[in-house]
Amino acid sequence: MSDQTAELEPEGEDDAYLLGPKAIAAILYAVDIEDSAKLTELMEPLHPADIADLLEQINAFDRSRLVRLYGREFDGEILSELDESIREEVISVLTPQVLTQAVRDMDSDDVVDLVEDLEDHQQEAILEALEDVDRAAVQQALGYPEYSAGRLMQREVVMAPEHWTVGEAIDYLRTTPEEELPAQFYHIVLVDPRLHPIGNVTLGKVMRSKRETRLMDIKEETFQVIPALQDEGEVAYAFNQYHLISAPVVDEEDRLIGVITIDDAMAVLDEEHEEDILRLAGVGEGSLSDRVIETTKQRLPWLAVNLVTAIAASLVIAQFEMAIAQIVALAVLMPIVASMGGNAGTQSLTVAVRAIATKDLTGANVWRVIRREVLVGLINGLIFAVVMGVVGVIWFGSPALGYVIAVAMVINLVIAGLAGTVIPVVLERVGVDPALASGAFVTTVTDVVGFFAFLGLAALVLL
Numbered sequence: 001m002s003d004q005t006a007e008l009e010p011e012g013e014d015d016a017y018l019l020g021p022k023a024i025a026a027i028l029y030a031v032d033i034e035d036s037a038k039l040t041e042l043m044e045p046l047h048p049a050d051i052a053d054l055l056e057q058i059n060a061f062d063r064s065r066l067v068r069l070y071g072r073e074f075d076g077e078i079l080s081e082l083d084e085s086i087r088e089e090v091i092s093v094l095t096p097q098v099l100t101q102a103v104r105d106m107d108s109d110d111v112v113d114l115v116e117d118l119e120d121h122q123q124e125a126i127l128e129a130l131e132d133v134d135r136a137a138v139q140q141a142l143g144y145p146e147y148s149a150g151r152l153m154q155r156e157v158v159m160a161p162e163h164w165t166v167g168e169a170i171d172y173l174r175t176t177p178e179e180e181l182p183a184q185f186y187h188i189v190l191v192d193p194r195l196h197p198i199g200n201v202t203l204g205k206v207m208r209s210k211r212e213t214r215l216m217d218i219k220e221e222t223f224q225v226i227p228a229l230q231d232e233g234e235v236a237y238a239f240n241q242y243h244l245i246s247a248p249v250v251d252e253e254d255r256l257i258g259v260i261t262i263d264d265a266m267a268v269l270d271e272e273h274e275e276d277i278l279r280l281a282g283v284g285e286g287s288l289s290d291r292v293i294e295t296t297k298q299r300l301p302w303l304a305v306n307l308v309t310a311i312a313a314s315l316v317i318a319q320f321e322m323a324i325a326q327i328v329a330l331a332v333l334m335p336i337v338a339s340m341g342g343n344a345g346t347q348s349l350t351v352a353v354r355a356i357a358t359k360d361l362t363g364a365n366v367w368r369v370i371r372r373e374v375l376v377g378l379i380n381g382l383i384f385a386v387v388m389g390v391v392g393v394i395w396f397g398s399p400a401l402g403y404v405i406a407v408a409m410v411i412n413l414v415i416a417g418l419a420g421t422v423i424p425v426v427l428e429r430v431g432v433d434p435a436l437a438s439g440a441f442v443t444t445v446t447d448v449v450g451f452f453a454f455l456g457l458a459a460l461v462l463l
Contacts, residue, residue, distance in 0.1 A: 052081035076102035100129035109154035153258035167211030239265035313447035341412035341446035348420025377417030381410035408454035
């Protein structure tokens with residue numbers, strides 16, 4: 001085993017894959033001493049996705065030096081794996097010759113994904129690197145709306161007339177030049193004379209069937225056709241819902257124009273899940289490679305919204321200044337009620353937003369889900385009411401204070417369950433992304449209700 005290979009070996013739990021800290025250090029050392037041969041040897045075992053991870057982890061200065069030194073070994077698949085935030089930077093460092101070769105090795109859907117977010121001059125540079133047929137396919141895909149199936153699909157598709165036999169399909173695949181077929185494909189799409197897709201045949205069934213078997217006799221039972229204008233989120237949902245491997249894409253006249261494969265659909269699903277998580281936290285769609293100013297701009301608006309909600313909660317507290325001044329225990333205990341309500345609301349909110357995204361929460365079951373969350377809030381509220389009631393009595397020696405915080409706890413957890421479910425549903429109905437806006441509203445509701453219930457009851461009962 002060579003020293004370079006040993007450096008890429010996992011060392012323990014922290015190095016669960018080839019690109020561990022020691023490997024990164026060795027690669028950067030090769031860059032520092034400008035040893036192109038050693039860098040190539042160190043990078044050779046890495047998957048393009050690992051190389052993309054490496055470029056995302058190092059700083060801009062080292063990234064630029066590495067890309068230049070790696071030179072002609074740069075694979076187009078690395079560009080498709082790179083985070084969008086640094087992809088443009090890497091492309092600007094590549095020489096025209098390296099960029100041309102890298103782009104020509106990519107599938108059309110990967111090229112579309114690559115160029116759609118670039119500046120015009122960089123788009124032109126990449127398009128000029130393509131063959132005429134590929135360039136026309138990419139430009140046609142770019143003509144479809146962003147986040148549509150037309151942008152997601154790849155133009156390379158294997159189709160066969162509906163009357164063909166297995167033998168004819170095999171002969172066609174064997175005699176067709178390699179560059180005219182997709183690099184990877186899972187189905188043969190059957191089409192009628194008007195190029196309307198009518199079925200899929202898996203390669204496994206083709207290989208297992210006799211040559212004289214008609215393709216129509218072995219087509220898949222599950223068959224979904226994707227309109228080119230369909231939202232990519234709906235496409236990802238269909239793949240997940242119906243367990244699709246690939247699906248043909250059709251134009252306005254239902255003619256076959258491309259195909260979407262499971263890797264692209266699942267990438268969309270992962271992106272949407274990631275966006276939902278980030279938006280629930282109010283941090284937008286940033287990445288670890290974003291600059292300080294960009295990250296600040298993304299987070300500032302939602303911190304401002306949170307400030308407004310905090311002021312609203314403080315205004316409620318201000319209405320009970322006299323009560324707090326007379327009973328210091330209220331100041332000690334009131335954050336507990338609001339905090340418990342906020343956590344309970346976040347739990348219901350997370351469940352609701354996830355269910356909306358997966359289409360599990362619909363008009364048919366929304367009231368049942370709301371009732372369930374309210375009952376869960378009621379039961380949890382009663383349990384913690386007993387706990388906090390006892391705490392109030394033991395800590396402050398006041399049964400009345402224990403009763404007040406117990407009732408306030410029940411009220412706020414019930415409202416938290418209600419708000420955490422109703423607010424995202426309402427926002428989704430009015431066309432606002434529930435993952436983006438629900439958190440601020442739910443927090444406001446639980447804070448205001450929690451403080452008002454606790455301090456209001458205290459003012460009525462204890463003073």
